[in-house]
Amino acid sequence: MSITTLNRLKMELNNKDYYPDDTLSIYLTENSLDGTETYDKATMQKNLYQTVYDVLDSLANNLDLFRSVETEFATTGQAYTYLQKRLDTLQSKILSIPDAAGTTDSQFNFMYHD
Template identity: 45%
Template sequence: MAETNTFTVLQRLKMELGDSDRYTSSDKNYMLDDEYIMRLAENGLADSSIYDYKTMKRQLLQTVSDVLSTFLNNIEIFRSHTSEFETQSEAYDGLQKRLNALDLKIASIPDTTTDSTNTTTSKFMPVFMD
């Protein structure tokens, strides 16, 4: 019988951010756990739930994007957590590229959180939405 690794949503978020000492001895600690937990909740995820790739991937990546987006206005804080960029400009560009890639990945995952009970077969499409 194969052993399966199970992670909580919070652990998986930290792995996605590279904010985990599971594989390295350094912990980036972008934010306190309470801040991660708040951002997970804002995206409909409970930090202590067991992570399920099939149903939670989109929300998890949205949370990653939310966390990383906070650094666009203060790139020096981001740079203090990583050594891969020599200048502020390089860090900003690298962060922006990562966020763009995340946005594309998020857009490619079907949104299962929307209400799919609207089964109208109308051929008319509203021009303006609320």
């Protein structure tokens, strides 16, 4: 079974209509993905998660739009807290996936380097 990167992005966003397909395709393009290509987890997962992160980050800057789609949040503070937790989780996932060269990014930086 094959799925396009655009449809896989929508799955990661729980099929919520935050943005129209053309806007989501722009986010995919910015992360070196094509919405019409068949999704390949082995080579596209990190970029897809980065795209999800970018979409959710844009929603964190527009909580009214987010709350218009996600109705379970009674307050803006609750919505913001949820988004921040989701962004933190996504960032951890992104950092744990090896890049094309086979290395993972680290959340830790060397304090001293000789």
